[in-house]
Amino acid sequence: MTDTQAMMEQIGQRARVAARTLAASDGKARNRALECMAERLWLDREAIQAANALDLAAAEANGLSPAMVDRLRLSESGIRAMADGIREVMALPDPVGEITEMKPRPNGMMVGRMRVPLGVIGIIYESRPNVTAAALCVKSGNAVILRGGSEAIHSNRAIAERLALGLSAAGLPAEAVQFIDTTDRAAVGALLKSDRYVDIIIPRGGKGLIRRVMEESVIPVIKHLDGICHTYVDRHADLEMAAELTFNGKMQRTGVCNATETLLVHQAVAEAFLPGICRRLHAAGCELRGCDRTRALAGEAAPVMAATPEDYDTEHLAAILSIRVVASLDEALAHIDAHSSRHTETIVTRDHPRAMRFLREVDSSAVMINASTRFNDGFQFGLGAEMGISTDKLHVRGPVGLEGLTCLKYIVFGDGQLRQ
Amino acid sequence: MTDTQAMMEQIGQRARVAARTLAASDGKARNRALECMAERLWLDREAIQAANALDLAAAEANGLSPAMVDRLRLSESGIRAMADGIREVMALPDPVGEITEMKPRPNGMMVGRMRVPLGVIGIIYESRPNVTAAALCVKSGNAVILRGGSEAIHSNRAIAERLALGLSAAGLPAEAVQFIDTTDRAAVGALLKSDRYVDIIIPRGGKGLIRRVMEESVIPVIKHLDGICHTYVDRHADLEMAAELTFNGKMQRTGVCNATETLLVHQAVAEAFLPGICRRLHAAGCELRGCDRTRALAGEAAPVMAATPEDYDTEHLAAILSIRVVASLDEALAHIDAHSSRHTETIVTRDHPRAMRFLREVDSSAVMINASTRFNDGFQFGLGAEMGISTDKLHVRGPVGLEGLTCLKYIVFGDGQLRQ
Numbered sequence: 018m019t020d021t022q023a024m025m026e027q028i029g030q031r032a033r034v035a036a037r038t039l040a041a042s043d044g045k046a047r048n049r050a051l052e053c054m055a056e057r058l059w060l061d062r063e064a065i066q067a068a069n070a071l072d073l074a075a076a077e078a079n080g081l082s083p084a085m086v087d088r089l090r091l092s093e094s095g096i097r098a099m100a101d102g103i104r105e106v107m108a109l110p111d112p113v114g115e116i117t118e119m120k121p122r123p124n125g126m127m128v129g130r131m132r133v134p135l136g137v138i139g140i141i142y143e144s145r146p147n148v149t150a151a152a153l154c155v156k157s158g159n160a161v162i163l164r165g166g167s168e169a170i171h172s173n174r175a176i177a178e179r180l181a182l183g184l185s186a187a188g189l190p191a192e193a194v195q196f197i198d199t200t201d202r203a204a205v206g207a208l209l210k211s212d213r214y215v216d217i218i219i220p221r222g223g224k225g226l227i228r229r230v231m232e233e234s235v236i237p238v239i240k241h242l243d244g245i246c247h248t249y250v251d252r253h254a255d256l257e258m259a260a261e262l263t264f265n266g267k268m269q270r271t272g273v274c275n276a277t278e279t280l281l282v283h284q285a286v287a288e289a290f291l292p293g294i295c296r297r298l299h300a301a302g303c304e305l306r307g308c309d310r311t312r313a314l315a316g317e318a319a320p321v322m323a324a325t326p327e328d329y330d331t332e333h334l335a336a337i338l339s340i341r342v343v344a345s346l347d348e349a350l351a352h353i354d355a356h357s358s359r360h361t362e363t364i365v366t367r368d369h370p371r372a373m374r375f376l377r378e379v380d381s382s383a384v385m386i387n388a389s390t391r392f393n394d395g396f397q398f399g400l401g402a403e404m405g406i407s408t409d410k411l412h413v414r415g416p417v418g419l420e421g422l423t424c425l426k427y428i429v430f431g432d433g434q435l436r437q
Numbered sequence: 438m439t440d441t442q443a444m445m446e447q448i449g450q451r452a453r454v455a456a457r458t459l460a461a462s463d464g465k466a467r468n469r470a471l472e473c474m475a476e477r478l479w480l481d482r483e484a485i486q487a488a489n490a491l492d493l494a495a496a497e498a499n500g501l502s503p504a505m506v507d508r509l510r511l512s513e514s515g516i517r518a519m520a521d522g523i524r525e526v527m528a529l530p531d532p533v534g535e536i537t538e539m540k541p542r543p544n545g546m547m548v549g550r551m552r553v554p555l556g557v558i559g560i561i562y563e564s565r566p567n568v569t570a571a572a573l574c575v576k577s578g579n580a581v582i583l584r585g586g587s588e589a590i591h592s593n594r595a596i597a598e599r600l601a602l603g604l605s606a607a608g609l610p611a612e613a614v615q616f617i618d619t620t621d622r623a624a625v626g627a628l629l630k631s632d633r634y635v636d637i638i639i640p641r642g643g644k645g646l647i648r649r650v651m652e653e654s655v656i657p658v659i660k661h662l663d664g665i666c667h668t669y670v671d672r673h674a675d676l677e678m679a680a681e682l683t684f685n686g687k688m689q690r691t692g693v694c695n696a697t698e699t700l701l702v703h704q705a706v707a708e709a710f711l712p713g714i715c716r717r718l719h720a721a722g723c724e725l726r727g728c729d730r731t732r733a734l735a736g737e738a739a740p741v742m743a744a745t746p747e748d749y750d751t752e753h754l755a756a757i758l759s760i761r762v763v764a765s766l767d768e769a770l771a772h773i774d775a776h777s778s779r780h781t782e783t784i785v786t787r788d789h790p791r792a793m794r795f796l797r798e799v800d801s802s803a804v805m806i807n808a809s810t811r812f813n814d815g816f817q818f819g820l821g822a823e824m825g826i827s828t829d830k831l832h833v834r835g836p837v838g839l840e841g842l843t844c845l846k847y848i849v850f851g852d853g854q855l856r857q
Contacts, residue, residue, distance in 0.1 A: 037774060041798050114797060120819065126808055128818050133800065135830050212651070216830050231632070231655045237831045238657070258853040265855040354457060363849075376848055377534060378461050380553065388546055388851025397856070398548050398847060399540065410555050410636050411657040412832040415847040427818060427835040428796055429783075431808025433678040435685040436817070 021199060025207035028162055028195050029214025032137045035190040036160035040134045044111035046187060051107040051152055054183030055100040058148070061179055062096045068175035076168055088144070091172055099148040099176075102402065106152040109401040112419040113158045116428065126434045130425040134158035136216035138422065139208050140404075141230065143222035145169045150219075150404040151180055151194055157422040160193040162215065164208065167200035174198055209234040219417075221405060239413060239421070241405045243332040244274030244360035246390040249349045249375070251366035252285035258387065259286075259365040260294050265389040266363070268301055271336050274406060275361050275393040278332055279339040281349045287314055287342045295319035298338060307340035314342075329356045346371055350378055357381060359408050361393040382408055382415035441619060445627035448582055448615050449634025452557045455610035456580035460554045464531035466607060471527040471572055474603030475520040478568070481599055482516045488595035496588055508564070511592055519568040519596075522822065526572040529821040532839040533578045536848065546854045550845040554578035556636035558842065559628050560824075561650065563642035565589045570639075570824040571600055571614055577842040580613040582635065584628060587620035594618055629654040639837075641825060659833060659841070661825040663752040664694030664780040666810040669769045669795070671786035672705035678807065679706075679785040680714050685809040686783070688721055691756050694826060695781050695813040698752055699759040701769045707734055707762045715739035718758060727760035734762075749776045766791055770798055777801060779828050781813040802828055802835035 018026070039047070058065065069091040076086045112132055119129030137160045140150055144166040154161035165173040177196030185191045197204050209218060209230060218238045220230040227240050248266045250259040266277030282290055291314040295305055299319035306324040307315065315321045321340065328339040329352070343349045353362055363385035364375040372386045383393040393415060395403025400418035407413050413421035438446070459467070478485065489511040496506045532552055539549030557580045560570055564586040574581035585593040597616030605611045617624050629638060629650060638658045640650040647660050668686045670679040686697030702710055711734045715725055719739035726744040727735065735741045741760065748759040749772070763769045773782055783805035784795040792806045803813040813835060815823025820838035827833050833841035 037798075037800075040800065122817070122819060126812065131796065131804075133797075136800065235651045237829065239831075255853070261853060261855055269856050376551065377553075378457075380457075380460065380556065381846065383847035383849060384551075385849035386851060388849045388854045389856050391856035392546065392849060392851075392854065393847065397542070399542060409657065410844045411659075414844055424830045424834055426801065427803035427813065429803060429805035429808045429812060431806060431812075433675070433681060434808045434812065435681055436689050436809050436811035 019203065021201045021203045022207045024199065025197070025204060025211055028197065029137070029211045031192040032160040032162055032195055033214045035192040036134070036136045038190050039155070039160055039193050040113075040136070040158045042158065042189060044113065046189060047111075047155055047158065048107050050155060050184045050187035050189045051103050053186040054152070054180050055103040055107075057179040057183045057186070058096055058103075058176065059100045062093055065096060065172065065175045065179070066091055066093070068171040071171040072169050079168075081168070089169060089172070102149040103152040106149060106156050106402050109156065109419060111156070112423050119430070124434050125432065127430040129428055131428045132420075132423045133426055135422055135424055136160070137162065137214055139211075139215045139218045139236070140164065141205060141208070141218065141220045141222070141226065142166060143226055146173060146176070146196075147221070147404065148176065148180070149402050153402060153404055153419060153422060155184070155193060157419045159422055160195075162195050162197065162208065164197040164205060170198075170200055206233060209236060212236045219404065237412075238409075239407050239417060240409055241274070242408045243358040244276070244406075245278050245330065245332050245356060245358040246275060246361040247279045247281055247353050247357060247363070248277045248390060249281040249353070249362070249364045250283060250286060250290055251346065251364055251368065251371055252283040253368035253371065254283075254286060254290075254365040255367055256286060256290050259290060260297065262363065262365055262387070262389050263294055264297060264301070266391055267298065267338050268303060268336065269389070269391050272334050273391075274332070275390050276334070277338070277390045279329055279341065279356065281341055281343050281352060282311075283346070283349070284310070284342050284344050287311075291315055291340070291342075292318040295321060301336075303336040303338055305338055305340060308342055310342040311340045332358065346374065350375070353379055360406065361385070361390040363388055363390050382406060439623065441621045441623045442627045444619065445617070445624060445631055448617065449557070449631045451612040452580040452582055452615055453634045455612040456554070456556045458610050459575070459580055459613050460533075460556070460578045462578065462609060464533065466609060467531075467575055467578065468527050470575060470604045470607035470609045471523050473606040474572070474600045475523040475527075477599040477603045477606070478516055478523075478596065479520045482513055485516060485592065485595045485599070486511055486513070488591040491591040492589050499588075501588065509589060509592070522569040523572040526569060526576050526822050529576065529839060531576070532843050539850070544854050545852065547850040549848055551848045552843045553846055555842055555844055556580070557582065557634055559631075559635045559638045559656070560584070561625060561628070561638065561640045561642070561646065562586060563646055566593060566596070566616075567641070567824065568596065568600070569822050573822060573824055573839060573842060575604070575613060577839045579842055580615075582615050582617065582628065584617040584625060590618075590620055626653060629656060632656045639824065657832075659827050659837060660829055661694070662828045663778040664696070664826075665698050665750065665752050665776060665778040666695060666781040667699045667701055667773050667777060667783070668697045668810060669701040669773070669782070669784045670703060670706060670710055671766065671784055671788065671791055672703040673788035673791065674703075674706060674710075674785040675787055676706060676710050679710060680717065682783065682785055682807070682809050683714055684717060684721070686811055687718065687758050688723060688756065689809070689811050692754050693811075694752070695811050696754070697758070697810045699749055699761065699776065701761055701763050701772060702731075703766070703769070704730070704762050704764050707731070711735055711760070711762075712738040715741060721756075723756040723758055725758055725760060728762055730762040731760045752778065766794065770795070773799055780826065781805070781810040783808055783810050802826060
């Protein structure tokens with residue numbers, strides 16, 4: 018066993034023990050720990066910024082771009098935002114212990130389910146671990162093992178230490194939040210094989226990281242891949258509403274996973290709809306890439322480049338929109354099935370049967386009728402904070418909030434029932 | 438690409454297309470398909486038995502034990518049981534399309550969830566695929582890819598052909614039930630990498646198979662490992678009830694995953710409880726393996742062998758019971774935490790706070806108060822048929838019925854809401 022493996026083994030064992038205590042703790046104690054964490058981060062903001070300065074100096078010495086150095090920087094307001102984020106999680110209802118569906122069986126036994134923590138959650142970040150994510154784990158009674166990027170190691174260590182101090186100040190085990198304190202890449206490999214200790218892995222980062230985790234992990238993974246989201250303007254759409262929803266879906270914020278990347282327009286309304294929306298998007302600085310019919314219809318209104326097949330499979334994450342005219346709802350559904358990343362899709366229509374068909378048949382984490390794709394988000398859906406949007410189908414689809422960090426076990430209340 | 442990989446690619450593509458049709462089909466059509474499958478199996482029972490005869494002849498030629506040959510044999514009543522199993526699944530309520538939790542958001546948008554099929558399910562068996570499992574997949578709107586053991590290949594092919602015929606007879610795509618028609622072991626490897634087509638893998642077999650699947654699969658897995666189940670007799674137990682529950686848990690059927698494998702007894706009642714239950718179990722032919730105190734207390738009542746540490750980590754699957762006297766509820770919980778396979782645990786007690794603590798703190802797929810561990814089962818819990826009992830924590834714990842083969846996507850009803 019290498020040193021790194023031995024370290025991971027020790028982290029895993031401690032997390033498992035801490036998880037048992039946390040699962041048995043009451044919600045008040047966990048809230049007290051969250052309050053202590055928030056307080057500790059804020060009180061120690063200067064020490065955290067001093068640690069951050071070491072990362073910034075190393076980043077500059079290593080020639081990181083000014084933009085990357087800037088992203089690494091922890092300002093006082095950044096630390097305040099972390100503390101506020103923890104307090105928002107604190108204010109959410111306690112998900113642990115809820116009992117549902119208790120129903121009597123013919124033999125008099127009651128069978129139902131209880132919501133309980135998953136146990137130990139491993140989160141792998143490419144840069145700085147999200148403090149809200151750690152808070153969500155603690156709130157839901159889980160222990161968490163954090164792994165961050167090596168360029169932020171001093172900041173990560175300083176933050177993780179404060180979270181652990183918050184736990185002990187509230188009488189909970191400090192090991193419920195642990196940080197993998199090494200830049201050795203082998204630590205990730207060892208974590209992904211720690212199925213004796215870790216119940217679930219959540220990778221947060223680019224496709225390379227996520228593919229590596231999928232390939233190597235023997236532990237179940239909740240992942241977030243691309244958001245190639247579609248807005249489909251049906252033949253029965255209210256075209257004014259369609260224009261607002263398209264513009265909002267694409268332009269309200271462009272670098273995010275729930276932004277609209279492809280606009281599909283039913284041919285019956287293409288002529289009435291496309292010139293106006295193309296003009297508006299172009300005027301707002303959006304680059305347009307469309308099929309031949311889109312280009313012909315947009316005409317002089319706005320320049321539309323010829324879309325390549327790759328455009329329809331691309332998460333632009335920028336002010337770029339792929340556009341295609343479709344002959345029918347069927348063709349829209351087939352396009353979405355072939356090109357969507359199963360994140361968010363919306364239909365704009367006044368026709369109820371067509372809206373319901375879209376709702377049933379589109380297989381994405383969120384499917385919408387007459388609403389902006391930008392709404393697929395934990396806060397917007399009323400879950401409170403989230404730690405990402407799952408594009409997986411198992412366990413949790415869409416925003417991963419407290420419920421996604423718990424599971425349901427069966428419970429039975431008997432009075433001596435025997436199996437016949 | 439090898440021939441086997443090319444075959445798996447083709448199977449996967451067809452399954453994906455079929456899954457889309459199945460997900461959009463209505464429950465009546467899927468029920469009609471199930472009826473046609475049941476009918477077809479029964480009408481073609483002679484052809485299926487003729488195919489089975491080829492497997493039996495090969496098994497004898499290959500020197501398989503008479504017990505294994507016997508297990509391979511498909512009798513007429515066995516085929517009738519398959520057809521009956523399909524009809525039982527048919528009678529269950531349709532899980533697909535259910536809408537729950539629709540709630541208004543402050544902006545007027547309604548957000549809720551819809552239950553939808555997972556998509557394509559791959560099931561890997563060590564011997565003969567379970568027809569009920571395939572029926573559960575179709576009922577819940579999923580396509581399924583079946584892989585069975587090579588010693589049953591002729592029988593498997595004959596059965597799978599009838600299931601596919603049943604689908605087409607009902608106007609649904611025959612490719613919604615596919616059978617991997619090769620004995621090449623590489624086909625399993627190719628299946629486990631087919632994440633473009635397959636949404637979930639369910640391995641059904643021994644530890645070797647399950648470990649291989651965990652290691653190789655890039656697709657999420659729902660698995661069933663051991664059942665090392667505990668019955669804990671508390672100091673406040675009704676000792677007559679405790680004796681009945683212990684005897685039922687261990688002896689009602691011994692070769693099954695929800696049988697009790699370890700009995701834990703609080704020291705305060707050990708003297709009153711152990712001699713009687715040991716005598717009764719011994720008289721019924723159960724081998725007893727206990728700690729020193731158990732052996733001393735059982736005394737002449739019944740022979741108790743000294744338990745080795747391994748006994749407490751063993752799924753006996755036979756008339757063998759490990760026994761241990763514990764000093765407290767805490768010690769019982771710690772023993773269960775260290776040795777349970779997280780399948781099923783029960784406490785026998787009249788004390789409400791202790792019962793509730795056991796319920797909260799034991800982290801198993803089913804946790805019971807005053808009921809036999811043998812009840813952890815889809816039929817007994819009221820789910821109808823099941824395809825196994827998941828000891829995983831993600832997505833589904835305990836019996837995997839129709840709900841376990843579906844997932845919840847978010848749905849939004851808007852009237853033009855824009856993100857601010």
